[in-house]
Amino acid sequence: MTKLKSRSHSPPNEELSLAFPTLTAEDLQAYNTLVSTLYRCLHDNTGFQPFFDAFQHRFKAMQGGILGLTSNPQRMVYGWTFGYPEGFEEWYINSDLPERDEALIRYVKLPPRQFDSFLRGDTSRTVFDVLGPESQTRVWAEQVGMGDSAGMLVTRENGSNVVFIANRHKEFGPYTDDELLQMNLLAPHIENAVALHLKLYETRSDNENLAMALNHVKKPLIVFNALGNIAQANDAALALMENSRSLSINDPGRLQSADRRITRKLQDAITTCIVHSHKGILSPQTVFCSRGHERIAVCLTPLVADSAENNGVLAELFCFDSSLEPDQERLQTLFQCTPAEAAVAADMAQGLSASDVAERKQISIHTARQHIKSLLAKNGYRKQTELVSMLVRVLG
Known part of the structure; x- marks a missing residue:
């Protein structure tokens, strides 16, 4: 059986003895429901949302998920999340935050299948006593009203890690020893379900x-x-x-x-x-x-x-x-643009940014951006990435 951590301030990977809390009949029933829900998620490829819903309800978690991470540097490459605002995954993927996220750094260092939390049931402290004053995680914790965070390393292999993380709002206090025990009972099932999901569907x-x-x-x-x-x-x-x-x-x-x-x-x-x-x-x-x-x-x-x-x-x-030089006459014909706009389009097709174009053409950044806006409007594109892709395909 997995050992739980004590409430001391020891590093998370230090093994300490702790008398197990007792589980009530209600706790065991909730545990069985969570396990059943977890494995039902394998019936199709849509991910783990039913389990996340049950986990949120049981442990009063506000946000979290299962994240696949590379190491050195630590970057998110896939995952299933819950409770985050729209667009969070894209922002997180394209940011440096995974390398500096204190929760992820903490949980990646744990032995596999062992839950830990920042506060470990200590109601005399807050997460801000644990997070550094310059921490990016601290900024996020303040914005969302985080009261505690629990997580575990699901697996570690081939230079990558899979982490389960669950943040909790401060109004519910820290995760208790009883709750960490229940999470640790779930831990091997989470590992099995993730491994099976990846094998079955991906x-x-x-x-x-x-x-x-x-x-x-x-x-x-x-x-x-x-x-x-x-x-x-x-x-x-x-x-x-x-x-x-x-x-x-x-x-x-x-x-x-x-x-x-x-x-x-x-x-x-x-x-x-x-x-x-x-x-x-x-x-x-x-x-x-x-x-x-x-x-x-x-x-x-x-x-x-x-x-x-x-x-x-x-x-x-x-x-x-x-x-x-790309064929600018062809660009003018296909993209309904002026010679000046075609010249800018040709540079964009070679991977130059608006500032690069301005420097190369000896024009202001404002003028370069105006040409790009005109190209977007004339050709019905909403994003510059769509225009660049089409320019490359046309010239390629």
Whole structure:
């Protein structure tokens, strides 16, 4: 049986003895309900929301979830969450916060399948006694009125971690020893359910049928599964990367650039597309990888399949020589734009930002942004990312 922590201020990975609290018949009934609800989540691919609902009700948790994290650096690559505002996942994926989130840092250091909390039932303290004065977690805790946070390391393998986290509002006080005991009884079931869910719905074979069709297309294409790993790259994509100095596939089956900063942008963009796929949002993302004159544009589009478990991301790769000027006359014709706007569009198709365009064209940043706004309005695009993707596809 899992040992619980004492209420001392010892580090979370220090093992201490503690007499178990007793569980009432009501507690055991609630535990059985939670376990049943957890395993019912495996009947389809929609995630763990029914379990989250039951967990919230039982433990008065306001927000949390199951997060898949890379290590060194610690970044969120997939997850199921509850209680957070709309758009939280996309913001969290594209931020540095996972590297500085004191809750995640704390729970990743725990032994697997062992819940801990910040306060461990100590009503004489608050989470602000635990969090550092400059902590980003402290800022979030103040904004949402956090009273305590509990969590566990679900699994640790192959350089990645899966963490369960549950924050609680201050009006309900800290998690008690009884509640931590019940969470620890749930811990091995959470581990089993997550492992089974990933195996059932998000393995390499999920996109197999789509992947088999890729080699019938001469354009370099890659399909990513719901974990951000490459499910299949067609022969054209493999040939491109074999001869490329700026883009490759690493051992865990992820797309990487020779530049670590670009690799991070790639992973953030892929993960954002995965989140969008589950919401039925088809907004594309484009990341540019370059080395010398070689520039590869990776255009990412969320895949929303007939069966939701096959959702993922499709990547189109476009390789070009950045020293060659794009066909501006073609841009003028296709995008209904002036010569000045076409010149800006050509730079955007090579991965330049508004400030880069302004510097290169020796124009003000205001003028560059006005040209971009005009291009968006004339062609019915809401976001610059949509326009850039279309520019790359047209010129590629």
